[in-house]
Amino acid sequence: MKEKNSVSKSKWKRLFRKKWFFPALYLGISALLLTAVLWYQSGTNDPEQAEDDKGIFDSLNFDGNEEATPVAEQDEVVKAPVAEDAEATVVTKFYDHKADSEAQENALVLYDNKYYQSTGVDYAAADGEAFDVLAALSGTVTEVKEDALHGNVVQIEHKNGVATYYASLEDVKVEAGQEVKQGDVLATAGQSLFAKDKATHLHFEVLNGDTPVNPESFFNQPVSKLQEAKKETEAVQEETADTAGQNEQTETEAPAEENADAEATPTDESGDKEETPDRSDEEKSPEQDEQPEDEATSSSSSAQT
Template identity: 40%
Template sequence: MIAEVIRMREEQNKKTSQKVIKMLRKRWVVPAIYLVSAAVILTGALWYQYSNAPTPTKTGTTVDTREPEAIPASQPEEKLTYPVSKDATVQVKSHYYDDSASKDEQQASLIQMDNNTFTINTGMDLVDKSGKEFDVTAALSGTVTKAQKDAELGYVVVVESGNGLVSYYQSLKSVSVEPGTKVSQGQVLGTAGTALIGKENGIHVHYELRKDGVAINPEKYQGQDVSSIISSVNTKSETKESNTMNTSGNVSDDNEEGSSNTDSDGNKIQQ
């Protein structure tokens, strides 16, 4: 019985193999298999591409659902500030000398050099209302190009901010920076002190702002951004050139060296 069953299965398998062989011998069978395989592969590729495509909206436009790359926010442009900390209680003791100001205002904008010689103020002098020392900070960011003591000006710090803008800080008691230091706006540069030139102001800081070597009114440009200051100076052009104090305390004018006038009291005014 068992032998009969085995014989029948062998005959059945033999018939099935013969049918497969006959089918493969037909010319259309093998190409058909290739076509079916290709169709399966193509269908899979199209499905993958569709699943990663942007989602169409009802109006026919496409919406990209992928996260956009983060774009770093641009830093706001600096605005000129007073060279003191925000919580300082200071006032302007001596203002920038303005050719168009009244005689009284011009008189108040003179800086004493010795007993009877004065020079025009090419910056502004700030004092604490209580007469105390206070921190002097960077009015603009930049690079320190000078930080040294002068016999008549006290400690002097010079900071270049680019685009021809240079800040001068004088009459400092001490400094906390050195040449080559990159400072940010509001960073402490030193402590206000006294100096032989401008001694009538007591403890103060003398601050000047220059564009391409020409002194400009730092009070006039308070709160304005750097590009506005540069544009204003370039278009309006300050009529008065800066008087540059050298390390000996002398003042030289770009047009006429050593020229002087006298005020109503007979004091010499060096220009």
């Protein structure tokens, strides 16, 4: 009997010494626990509770066939109005008042012997060939016209008061009122009288409200960045207006105080004159004051004699 017990113990010891024993034991216990949890959850799925949950969805008028409405629409990113493989580059920059003199000089357009500040950017191909003009953002075409100075023009309105402007076009493919998607071909690059020296090119502007902004500052940026920039600009303008109003009010009040002081000065001087004795009285001596009495006495004495 003792030999059997010693043999069984030795077998267990040899089994414990195996490298796979404890990992296998751990996996087995985990499987049992997972089975127990799944069994418990399946046992708690009460049909009555399921009916109650269904009633909640029915009260919310939820229809599984309806398309899901996104919680927040994805903000569209501003793209360049030319294809990446078009090999068209910016040849005229946006005129930035904060830029250095060299950059500002490169943002001037010569027309009729006068220089004009560029309110957008001009694209041109190195070989001078025409290229497709693409919609930088999705929106509605609000204007298609032929301008004597800027050539064919297309303007597109977007959300939140943003608009894009395309000029110096040829072969326009859209019309007013048409909905376009980002990347749709609007026209091809052409020529205009205003930038005649640029030959075949595209003039592109981004308008934030009625204010042109630097398009290159917002490429690959969401449209919301334009709104943030607009709010910052409006805040600066309001602060500038308030400061100018305060300065104007201060300048208006200052002359009034000076006039008040000037009016007060004569009153004070007249008061001093009233308080100051007359200079003729100061020069009179007591003898001069008594002289008439002596003369009167001598006259009366002569009369008595």
